[in-house]
Amino acid sequence: MRIGFIGLGNMGRHMARHLIHAGHLLTVHDTRPAAAAEHLALGARWADTPADCARDAEFLITMLPTPRIVEDVLLRGGAAEALPAGTLWIDMSTSTPAAAERVAAEVLDARGVRRLDAPVSGMARGAEAGTLQIFAGGADDDFRIALPVFETLGDPDRVLHVGPLGAGYTVKLMINLLWFSHLVATSEVLAMGVKAGVDLGVLRNSLLASPAASHFLENDIMCVLADGDYDDSFAMALACKDLGLAVDLGRDLGVSTELSALVEQVYRRAKAQHGEQAGEMSPVRLYEALAGREFRLPSPAATLDATTVTV
Numbered sequence: 001m002r003i004g005f006i007g008l009g010n011m012g013r014h015m016a017r018h019l020i021h022a023g024h025l026l027t028v029h030d031t032r033p034a035a036a037a038e039h040l041a042l043g044a045r046w047a048d049t050p051a052d053c054a055r056d057a058e059f060l061i062t063m064l065p066t067p068r069i070v071e072d073v074l075l076r077g078g079a080a081e082a083l084p085a086g087t088l089w090i091d092m093s094t095s096t097p098a099a100a101e102r103v104a105a106e107v108l109d110a111r112g113v114r115r116l117d118a119p120v121s122g123m124a125r126g127a128e129a130g131t132l133q134i135f136a137g138g139a140d141d142d143f144r145i146a147l148p149v150f151e152t153l154g155d156p157d158r159v160l161h162v163g164p165l166g167a168g169y170t171v172k173l174m175i176n177l178l179w180f181s182h183l184v185a186t187s188e189v190l191a192m193g194v195k196a197g198v199d200l201g202v203l204r205n206s207l208l209a210s211p212a213a214s215h216f217l218e219n220d221i222m223c224v225l226a227d228g229d230y231d232d233s234f235a236m237a238l239a240c241k242d243l244g245l246a247v248d249l250g251r252d253l254g255v256s257t258e259l260s261a262l263v264e265q266v267y268r269r270a271k272a273q274h275g276e277q278a279g280e281m282s283p284v285r286l287y288e289a290l291a292g293r294e295f296r297l298p299s300p301a302a303t304l305d306a307t308t309v310t311v
Helices: 012-021 033-041 050-054 067-076 097-111 123-129 140-153 167-195 200-208 215-220 222-227 236-253 258-274 283-291 300-310
Strands: 002-006 025-029 059-062 088-091 114-117 132-137 154-163
Touching (some): 002 012, 002 050, 012 123, 025 050, 059 067, 067 097, 088 140, 097 167, 114 167, 132 167, 140 154, 167 200, 167 236, 167 258, 236 258, 258 283
Parallel strands (some): 002 025, 059 088, 088 114, 132 154
């Protein structure tokens, strides 16, 4: 399969590598030519422009940070006009239906280019392992054609066709919105509990044994609690972008977003304090400051040593 791939960032570089290993003929483009070094060494072809990357492709995959950049690449970068008739454009960015519709209305519909929106979940670790979740919106036939590619990039059991065009974008925004809300709510609860004198480990175990248990509390926050890792693989600038898109979507749909807007405010405060490139879990640090301590669980080794000394 001849595939053009645009966007070799923290996620895209791993995804492109998997496609090369699967035997696809890959042409790659990024604003940073150095990002393609590993792919060129594996046999990919470099394209100087988005248009060159799209030309002669059977599939064009875009993995880009914002809806504006998606439009820039497809419209002002010439990729849409360069796509041959019948090509399938798969946008795996966290974007919006409106951005894709503008591209389609200006260029793609008249050229007979098909499209899917197929954003992903699983962070850079999932991209590197090839175990991403993929949420595809679009026609059934197009989804079936793209399925072998999706199964190369993600966990086959978690590649989902979620509805018509735009549904993939919407599902991904809702996933991110709920995850960010989990983070803020969990951080607030931990801050209150430990400041009131409850041991952090006891508090977490109690929450996990209760109806308030969550996947976030059990798994995702452990990178902070165990290692002090606030996940720099996904920057606060992108997290705030996704929250803004979700809140805007709610407003456009006439759905009240009071809670989501508060979560967005917390994230923007954390971005202002810790920087745009700080990890997506940086809002936890705001609540650590309120609690007067970092949220850390002792390592098993440290617990064993402490027990041994006590005995």
